[in-house]
Amino acid sequence: MTVESMHVRSRAGDEAKEQKQTACARVLAVLSAFSSSGGAPLSLTDISRRAGLTLTTTHRLVGELTEWGALERDERQYRIGIKVLELAASSTRGLELREVAMPYLMDLHAATRENVHLAVRAGLEVVYVERLHAPGGVELLSKIGGRWPLHATGTGLVLLAFADYDVQEQVLSGPLQRFTSKTICDSPTLRRALAEVKRTRVAITEGQITPGAVAIASPIHGPDGDVVSAVGVVVPTTGFAPRGNEKPPPGGWKQQTIVPAVVTTARRISRALAG
Amino acid sequence: MTVESMHVRSRAGDEAKEQKQTACARVLAVLSAFSSSGGAPLSLTDISRRAGLTLTTTHRLVGELTEWGALERDERQYRIGIKVLELAASSTRGLELREVAMPYLMDLHAATRENVHLAVRAGLEVVYVERLHAPGGVELLSKIGGRWPLHATGTGLVLLAFADYDVQEQVLSGPLQRFTSKTICDSPTLRRALAEVKRTRVAITEGQITPGAVAIASPIHGPDGDVVSAVGVVVPTTGFAPRGNEKPPPGGWKQQTIVPAVVTTARRISRALAG
Structure with missing residues (x-):
C-alpha cells in the first residue's frame, strides 16, 4: 500500500x-x-x-x-x-475561587517560600487551579489545569477524604496508579489514610509522585459547608520530620511550622468564600 | 396578547x-x-x-x-x-504567559504592595490575564478575563502604542468611550499619548477609568521581538508626582520608584519568554 x-x-x-x-x-x-x-x-x-x-x-x-x-x-x-x-474566568470553581484565594496563597508562599497549590476535584481526579512556584523549591510536574489521580497527591487525598461515599468507593475499588515506590496503591492503606485526613483535617504525604518531596494539604469549605477545594504546599523532605524517633533539630521540624500555615490558609480562604 | x-x-x-x-x-x-x-x-x-x-x-x-x-x-x-x-491553560497567550510571568509579577507586587496587572490585546480591547490585588490599594473594576477599550487603561495604551498601524487607525477613527472626565476621548490627544508611550516605553495615565488612580504600564516582548503583553501597576494618585512644578517630598515622588520597578519587571518577563 x-x-x-x-x-x-x-x-x-x-x-x-x-x-x-x-x-x-x-x-x-x-x-x-x-x-x-x-x-x-x-x-x-x-x-x-x-x-x-x-x-x-x-x-x-x-x-x-x-x-x-x-x-x-x-x-x-x-x-x-x-x-x-x-x-474560564466565569467558572465559579476555577478562576473565581482562585481570585478569592489568591491573597492568602501569596501570603502562604511568602511565609514558606515553597510551592503552593490550589486544587479542586473533577470526577476521580484532582485539577490544579493555581500553582505558585518556589524558585529554589522542589521541581514539580504540576501545572495549572493539570490533572492527577486523587490518591497520589496531598490536595487529592484531602478532596477524596471529604468526597461522597460513592466517589471514595469508586477510587478504592479501582486500580491505584503507582508513580514511585511510596505511592499508596492498596485500598486498605488508602482507606486508613483517608480516615486520618478526615480526623486531622490535614494530609501529609511523602514522595508519592516526586521522590524527596512532602505534600501538606488542608480542605477549603464553600459557603454551604461542603469541601470545594484544597490548598497545599510541597516542600523538600530534607528538614522535614522523619517517621522514626530522631530528636528534632533546634528550630523544630519544618512540619511544625508548615502544617499550621497550611491549615490557617485553608481556614482563611473558607472564611473569605463565605463572606 | x-x-x-x-x-x-x-x-x-x-x-x-x-x-x-x-x-x-x-x-x-x-x-x-x-x-x-x-x-x-x-x-x-x-x-x-x-x-x-x-x-x-x-x-x-x-x-x-x-x-x-x-x-x-x-x-x-x-x-x-x-x-x-x-x-485555557493551554492558551499560549493566556495562562502560559501568566505562568512564566508570575514570579516577576509577585516580586513587583511584593515590592510595591500595589495592584499588579498582566494584559494582552484582543482586537480593539485589552484583556487581563492576571491581576494581583493590593488589599489596601485602589479599588479596581478589573478582573481576570475582563475586557476594556485600549485607549482607557495603562496596559491598553501600551498595547495600542505597539500595535500595527491598522489597529491604531481603527481605534483613532472610532468613537472613544468616556469613563471619567480624564479619559482621553479625542484622537489628536490619543495620538500624542501613543507616540510618547512608544518613545519612553512606559504609559503613565491618571484617572482614566477610576478617579484617584494612576496606571503605569510597560511592554513585554515575545521571543520574536513583537510586543505580546503589558505589565502594569495601579497606585493611588496621592503621593504621585503632580503635573505642576511642586517640589518633591523628601522620599521623592512615588513615580520615581514605581516606574523603574514596572519597566524592569516588563524586561525580566520578556527575557524569561525568550529563554
Whole structure:
C-alpha cells in the first residue's frame, strides 16, 4: 500500500467516523486537539488528524471558532484564543475561587517560600487551579489545569477524604496508579489514610509522585459547608520530620511550622468564600 | 396578547433563528450564555433564553457539553466546567504567559504592595490575564478575563502604542468611550499619548477609568521581538508626582520608584519568554 493510498484510506475512515458524531462532538473534538497538543499551535492538518475529522469539516469549524475567539490564528497555525480564558474566568470553581484565594496563597508562599497549590476535584481526579512556584523549591510536574489521580497527591487525598461515599468507593475499588515506590496503591492503606485526613483535617504525604518531596494539604469549605477545594504546599523532605524517633533539630521540624500555615490558609480562604 | 402567547411567539422566533445558525454557532451560543451571566450558574431555561435556542436544542447541547466537561451540573443549574480552565491553560497567550510571568509579577507586587496587572490585546480591547490585588490599594473594576477599550487603561495604551498601524487607525477613527472626565476621548490627544508611550516605553495615565488612580504600564516582548503583553501597576494618585512644578517630598515622588520597578519587571518577563 502506498503512503498516498493509506492517506486516502485514513481520510475515508475520518469521513465514516465523522458521520456518526453529533455536530457538538465535532466542535469539541477540534478543541480537544489543543488539550492533547499541550498548548502547542497546530496547523489545519494537525487539528484534522488529532480531531479525526476531514480537512473540509476542520476548515469550516476552525473558521467559525476563530471568528468567535475560541481559536486564534497566527500565520498558518492556530492556538487556543483569549476568549477561552474569559470563559474560564466565569467558572465559579476555577478562576473565581482562585481570585478569592489568591491573597492568602501569596501570603502562604511568602511565609514558606515553597510551592503552593490550589486544587479542586473533577470526577476521580484532582485539577490544579493555581500553582505558585518556589524558585529554589522542589521541581514539580504540576501545572495549572493539570490533572492527577486523587490518591497520589496531598490536595487529592484531602478532596477524596471529604468526597461522597460513592466517589471514595469508586477510587478504592479501582486500580491505584503507582508513580514511585511510596505511592499508596492498596485500598486498605488508602482507606486508613483517608480516615486520618478526615480526623486531622490535614494530609501529609511523602514522595508519592516526586521522590524527596512532602505534600501538606488542608480542605477549603464553600459557603454551604461542603469541601470545594484544597490548598497545599510541597516542600523538600530534607528538614522535614522523619517517621522514626530522631530528636528534632533546634528550630523544630519544618512540619511544625508548615502544617499550621497550611491549615490557617485553608481556614482563611473558607472564611473569605463565605463572606 | 397574553403572556402565554408571547412566550409561544418568542419560542417560534427562537426556532426560526436556530434554523439559520450553524451547529457550531449553536454550541458557541450556549457557552456565550455563561459569559453574559458573569459566571452565575444558569438553569436550562436561562441558557435557552440567553442563547436564543429552543429548549429541546439547549437540553441536547447542554447534555453533550456537560458530558465533555465544558459545563458542570449542580442540582438544576449549570456552570462553566473545569475542562474550560484546562483548555485555557493551554492558551499560549493566556495562562502560559501568566505562568512564566508570575514570579516577576509577585516580586513587583511584593515590592510595591500595589495592584499588579498582566494584559494582552484582543482586537480593539485589552484583556487581563492576571491581576494581583493590593488589599489596601485602589479599588479596581478589573478582573481576570475582563475586557476594556485600549485607549482607557495603562496596559491598553501600551498595547495600542505597539500595535500595527491598522489597529491604531481603527481605534483613532472610532468613537472613544468616556469613563471619567480624564479619559482621553479625542484622537489628536490619543495620538500624542501613543507616540510618547512608544518613545519612553512606559504609559503613565491618571484617572482614566477610576478617579484617584494612576496606571503605569510597560511592554513585554515575545521571543520574536513583537510586543505580546503589558505589565502594569495601579497606585493611588496621592503621593504621585503632580503635573505642576511642586517640589518633591523628601522620599521623592512615588513615580520615581514605581516606574523603574514596572519597566524592569516588563524586561525580566520578556527575557524569561525568550529563554
